Amino acid sequence: MRKNYREFNRFSKTFLSAFAVAAILTSCTDLEIEQTDSVFQDANDASFQGVTDPQSFVDDIYNSLRGQIGDQANLYALSEVTTDASLVPTRGSDWGDNGIWRQLHQHDWRSSHQYIENVWNQWNNTHFRAAQVLSDLTQGDTQLKANASFLRALGMFVILDNYGQIPIRDVTATPFVDPSVISGQEAVDQIVSDLEDAIAGLPTVGPGTGVGASDSPLTKASKASARYLLAKVLLNKHIYVGGEPNTADMNQVISLVEDIEGDGYGLVEGYFDIFKNELDNETIWFIPTAVGNRIWNGLHYNNSPEMVGGGWNGFATLAEYYDLFEGDPNTNAPGSGQEERRGFVPNSGLPVSQVDGGIDDNNNGIADGSSIGFGFLIGQQYGDKGEALNARSGRPLKFERNFVDGNGNSSLINNSETTGIRVIKYNPRFGAQTEHEIFFRYSDAYLMKAEAMFRAGQDPTAMMNVLRNLRKATPFTSVTEQDILDERGRELYAEFWRRNDMIRFGQYTRDWELKAASEVGNETRNLFPIPANQLILNPNLTQNPGY
Known part of the structure; x- marks a missing residue:
C-alpha cells in the first residue's frame, strides 16, 4: 500500500x-x-x-x-x-x-x-x-x-x-x-x-439476489442511490436554508422515491433477514465492511464467548426508545406481544441445520451465535443448551431497563455489567465478520415519501400501514408528525439516521434520560462545532454559535 x-x-x-x-x-x-491504497494527486x-x-x-x-x-x-x-x-x-x-x-x-x-x-x-x-x-x-x-x-x-x-x-x-x-x-x-x-x-x-442497477459480495454493483452508486440521497437532501432542505418545508421539494421527494420503486426496489417480509449477508429488494447500497461493530459492541462478554471472545459490553439504548415498540416492557421473550422489529430473546441456540449458513465450531450441534437474539435484548440471556447465563460476577446475566450506579442512582458512570437494553440487527449466527453493512435502504426511502406526503398536506396513513402490517404492528387509524418520527425510529434504529431525523422533527434538543439538564432546549447543539484547529488554518470558517 x-x-x-x-x-x-x-x-x-x-x-x-x-x-x-x-x-x-x-x-x-x-x-x-481499514487501510486504503491512497495516492494523492x-x-x-x-x-x-x-x-x-x-x-x-x-x-x-x-x-x-x-x-x-x-x-x-x-x-x-x-x-x-x-x-x-x-x-x-x-x-x-x-x-x-x-x-x-x-x-x-x-x-x-x-x-x-x-x-x-x-x-x-x-x-x-x-x-x-x-x-x-x-x-x-x-x-x-x-x-x-x-x-x-x-x-x-x-x-x-x-x-x-x-x-x-x-x-x-x-x-x-x-x-x-x-x-x-x-x-x-x-x-x-x-x-x-x-x-x-x-x-x-x-447506471440503472436494480435490486440484487444472492450473497452480497464485495464485487456486487450495489457496493457502488447507482441511479437509485443518487435519487435516495437527493430525496434525503430535499427532505432536510428547510433545516439547512431556514423556513418551512417547500411543497415543491416534497413533491420531488415523492417523485424520486417512485423512480426508485420503478427500478424494482420495494419492501420485503422478514425484517431481520434484510441484515443477512444477502441481497434483496430492500438494499439500495451496502458497504463491503465487516458488521462486527454492530454485533459485538453491546453484547456482554459471556454472550457466545466461542465467537471472537464474546461481546464488548458497551452500547445500549434507553428504555424510552425500547418502549416505542409494541410488547411487554419488561421482557422480549418470544410470544410476549412484541412487533417483529423489536425482535426477541431466544431461550436456547438452534441446531446448525436450522440456520442458513450456520457454523458449529464447538461441535455441539448448535449453530454458533444462535443463542443471541435479534433487535432489543432485555432480561435473562441464555446459552446454547438453554442454560441461564451469568455475568462475570456470578449473578444472572439479565439486561436491565435502567442505568444506575452502585448506590442505585441514575447515572452514566459506575454501572454494573447488566445495565441497559442491548441492540443488535446483524446477528452472529449468519457470520460475525460478514462484509455487508447496509447504508441506503428502500424502507427509509418509503418513509421519506410518506413524510413528504404529510408535509405536502396529503394523508400517508394507508401507505404507512402497508409497512406496519408487513412488520406485524398494529395499523394506524390516522398519522401525526410524531407517528412518522416514531415509525422511522422503529424501522431504522442503528442505521445512522436518528440524529438527522430528530433535528428535522425538532426533537434533538428535548430532554431524555441522562442528558445534561443544562443542555435541554439548547438549539445550538443542532450543529457540531468546527474543530478549533480548522478555525486557525482557515479564517474563512466561522465557529458555530454556542461554542
Missing part, C-alpha cells in the same frame, strides 16, 4: 488526514482498521495536471468508506450516541475513555472532541478527493465522473448536515490559498447539482 506523504503534509493545512483515523481504538476496539500544487488513474482513485474513495461507515465511533457515534437511541455507560473501568462517549449522549461535547474532529476530516477528505476527479484536468468517462459527483455530494451532505458549513478548496490552488466556505442555499444547490449529474450519468 502506497501513500504520498509529501501530499499528505500539504493537504493537512486544510483537512487533517482522515486515513490515519479510519478506525478509532477505544477500550473495546473496532474489529478492523498534487492537488495543492499549481502544477496539478489531473488524476492520472481516475478509476483507481474513485475506487479508493469508495474503499475509504469502509472505515468511515463500518466503525463504531466517528459518524456512527455522532449520528446515534448523541440521541435517545444509543448510549455507552461506563461499567467499572470499561468504556470510560475520558468521557468521550458520555459527552455525546449528554450533549456536553467540546470543539476538541475526537470524533467531531474525525468526521470533519474524513468527510471533507471524501468530497475534496472527488473534486479532484471532477476537475477538467482529469480525464474520465461519463460514468466515472458521475460516481465522483455522487461521492462529492455525499461528503458535502455529511459536512453540511453536521456542521452547517463546507470548506471548498480549488484543486489547483496552492496551499497558501484559504478554502472558501459555503453554507445554506449555496451548499444545497451545489449538492443538488452534483446529484442531478450523478443521476444522469450513473
Whole structure:
C-alpha cells in the first residue's frame, strides 16, 4: 500500500488526514482498521495536471468508506450516541475513555472532541478527493465522473448536515490559498447539482439476489442511490436554508422515491433477514465492511464467548426508545406481544441445520451465535443448551431497563455489567465478520415519501400501514408528525439516521434520560462545532454559535 506523504503534509493545512483515523481504538476496539491504497494527486500544487488513474482513485474513495461507515465511533457515534437511541455507560473501568462517549449522549461535547474532529476530516477528505476527479484536468468517462459527483455530494451532505458549513478548496490552488466556505442555499444547490449529474450519468442497477459480495454493483452508486440521497437532501432542505418545508421539494421527494420503486426496489417480509449477508429488494447500497461493530459492541462478554471472545459490553439504548415498540416492557421473550422489529430473546441456540449458513465450531450441534437474539435484548440471556447465563460476577446475566450506579442512582458512570437494553440487527449466527453493512435502504426511502406526503398536506396513513402490517404492528387509524418520527425510529434504529431525523422533527434538543439538564432546549447543539484547529488554518470558517 502506497501513500504520498509529501501530499499528505500539504493537504493537512486544510483537512487533517482522515486515513490515519479510519478506525478509532477505544477500550473495546473496532474489529478492523481499514487501510486504503491512497495516492494523492498534487492537488495543492499549481502544477496539478489531473488524476492520472481516475478509476483507481474513485475506487479508493469508495474503499475509504469502509472505515468511515463500518466503525463504531466517528459518524456512527455522532449520528446515534448523541440521541435517545444509543448510549455507552461506563461499567467499572470499561468504556470510560475520558468521557468521550458520555459527552455525546449528554450533549456536553467540546470543539476538541475526537470524533467531531474525525468526521470533519474524513468527510471533507471524501468530497475534496472527488473534486479532484471532477476537475477538467482529469480525464474520465461519463460514468466515472458521475460516481465522483455522487461521492462529492455525499461528503458535502455529511459536512453540511453536521456542521452547517463546507470548506471548498480549488484543486489547483496552492496551499497558501484559504478554502472558501459555503453554507445554506449555496451548499444545497451545489449538492443538488452534483446529484442531478450523478443521476444522469450513473447506471440503472436494480435490486440484487444472492450473497452480497464485495464485487456486487450495489457496493457502488447507482441511479437509485443518487435519487435516495437527493430525496434525503430535499427532505432536510428547510433545516439547512431556514423556513418551512417547500411543497415543491416534497413533491420531488415523492417523485424520486417512485423512480426508485420503478427500478424494482420495494419492501420485503422478514425484517431481520434484510441484515443477512444477502441481497434483496430492500438494499439500495451496502458497504463491503465487516458488521462486527454492530454485533459485538453491546453484547456482554459471556454472550457466545466461542465467537471472537464474546461481546464488548458497551452500547445500549434507553428504555424510552425500547418502549416505542409494541410488547411487554419488561421482557422480549418470544410470544410476549412484541412487533417483529423489536425482535426477541431466544431461550436456547438452534441446531446448525436450522440456520442458513450456520457454523458449529464447538461441535455441539448448535449453530454458533444462535443463542443471541435479534433487535432489543432485555432480561435473562441464555446459552446454547438453554442454560441461564451469568455475568462475570456470578449473578444472572439479565439486561436491565435502567442505568444506575452502585448506590442505585441514575447515572452514566459506575454501572454494573447488566445495565441497559442491548441492540443488535446483524446477528452472529449468519457470520460475525460478514462484509455487508447496509447504508441506503428502500424502507427509509418509503418513509421519506410518506413524510413528504404529510408535509405536502396529503394523508400517508394507508401507505404507512402497508409497512406496519408487513412488520406485524398494529395499523394506524390516522398519522401525526410524531407517528412518522416514531415509525422511522422503529424501522431504522442503528442505521445512522436518528440524529438527522430528530433535528428535522425538532426533537434533538428535548430532554431524555441522562442528558445534561443544562443542555435541554439548547438549539445550538443542532450543529457540531468546527474543530478549533480548522478555525486557525482557515479564517474563512466561522465557529458555530454556542461554542
